[in-house]
Amino acid sequence: MQILSSSEQGAFDDPPVFDFRERKRCFDLPKPLLDIATELRSPASQIGFLVMCAYFKVAKKFYNSRDFHSPDIEAAAKLLGLTGSEFSPATYPKQTRARYRKLILDFYGFMPFGRKARKDLIAEIATMARTYLKPRLIFDRCVDYLIQRRVQVPKSGVLLELIRSGLQARKVELIALMDVHLTDDARALLDELFTTPDDQNRYRLTLLKKLSQSARPTKIKEAIADFGTLADLHNQLSDPLSALDLGAAGIRYFAGSVQRSRLFQLKQRADNDRRIHATAFVAHQFYRTQDNLIDLWLSVMASFHAKATRDHNDRLLENRAAQQKQIKSVINDLDTSVFGLLRDIRGVTEADGMSDTQKVSTIQALLDKSRSGAFEQLKDDLSATARDECWFDVLEAGSLRLKKLTQSHPSRDHV
Incomplete structure (x- = not known):
């Protein structure tokens, strides 16, 4: 499992690279640390101690003296009134660095990454493995966990191995559970x-x-x-x-x-x-x-509603056109049957050569010839339009298609 790329792992294990402002701020060290540095024996030890202090102040971890950056060595030497050429990794042995690490950890109130810290971190990784965080996120949280508990951050290889072991332990646990609970x-x-x-x-x-x-x-x-x-x-x-x-x-x-x-x-x-x-x-x-x-x-459903609304509007337009044609026909009938009838009745009433009895019978005959079917049809159509039942007809037709869609169930053999 590759949690960090080679470049990311190298960037984590190498000392941080400072610009001018960052270097000035990081080497603004407390006076007690400067006093400890001035009491050391050799100039190389004094310079190396201050560089270690500056790096730990930023990253909360220690680095190999061979990886110290030249500008940082010069900055530490300048604080002591020395020159960077007086520092050499060969004159800065491992035992001396280990002793200085303890001084720095005690000053900043940190603990070394020992057995207890390792045990606590393993438990924290197991908890994060149960929440299935991404391995890279687990790595970043491990670093934050150690810093929050004031524990020195180790090399990336140590953290990566613990994370891999924790994830593998969780996988073994799941495999055992699957073996027990999975039926044939x-x-x-x-x-x-x-x-x-x-x-x-x-x-x-x-x-x-x-x-x-x-x-x-x-x-x-x-x-x-x-x-x-x-x-x-x-x-x-x-x-x-x-x-x-x-x-x-x-x-x-x-x-x-x-x-x-x-x-x-x-x-x-x-x-x-x-x-x-x-x-x-x-x-x-x-x-x-x-x-x-x-x-x-x-x-x-959105498509169905849009289509139903469109079909309903189309039906309304068709009904309106039919009604316009029917109204025109009714008006023509009105002109011939109603007003024509009134004109005929007026002519009968004004006729001088007819008796009243003849006039009444003639008017009765004219009234019997009147037609009201067109008016009745128009009234029925207007009533139907007022009820707007075509909307429910459109919904019913569409709902039948939806029902057919949901009830159809093809074979599952292809899956």
Whole structure:
């Protein structure tokens, strides 16, 4: 497991590089440290001690004297009224550095990275491994953990080895749990994910990786079928999932590894390790597929509402055009049948050669010829428009298509 790249590891283990302002600030050391430095025997020891103090002030760790930067050596020598040429790593032995480290740690109130600090850090790494943080983030938090507890920060190799051991211990624990709680049927189901269907050349696990965002009916039916497959797998793996107690972070961690890895890489893992990844992947995809189906359904409903509104508006326009034509026809009928009738009745009443009885009978005959069917039809159409029942007809037609879509369930053999 590569937690840090070679360049990152080198940057961590090498002394910090200061610019002019940073160097001035870092070598602004307290007087007690300067007094200790002036009491040392050789100029090389005095310069090396101050450089160690400046580096520890910034990074809370110590470095090999061969890695000291020349500008920092010159800055320390200037504080002591010496020259940088008086310092040499050869004249600064390991025993002397170890003694100076203790002086610096005591002055700053820090402890060396010993057995107790190692034990506490291992426990902290185990806790972070249970929350499935990324290894790089665990490394950074280990550094912060040591500094907060005023413990000297060791070399990167020490921290990296502890992190790898902690993650490996957590993996061994999960593998043991999987071995105990996984039934033979569930084991066969997980192993089947790494096989190919008879009619396809892609692994079943690969077919479950991608989630379609298409709102096409065929794609939605496939998404519903995949969800049914994942739901069946999730139900049968509920006991191992509960025993592993991965939590949301752990499920994302192992499922993300499955998403990024190729099948041949997963198949190279140990059996139970591969099954842990597959179990977490099934749980993760089960939850994701639910969210995806909800998104698809919201998209389909929005499209359905837009189409229903458009169809309804089209029907209203058609009805309005028909009504306009009918009103025009009624007006023509009104002119001929109603006003014409009134003109005929007026002519009868003004006729001089007819008796009153003849006039009444003639008017009665004219009234019997009147037509009101057009008016009745217009009234019925206006009443129907006021009820606006075409909107419900449009919704009913669309809902039948939606019902057919959700009830259709293609074969799951392709998964």
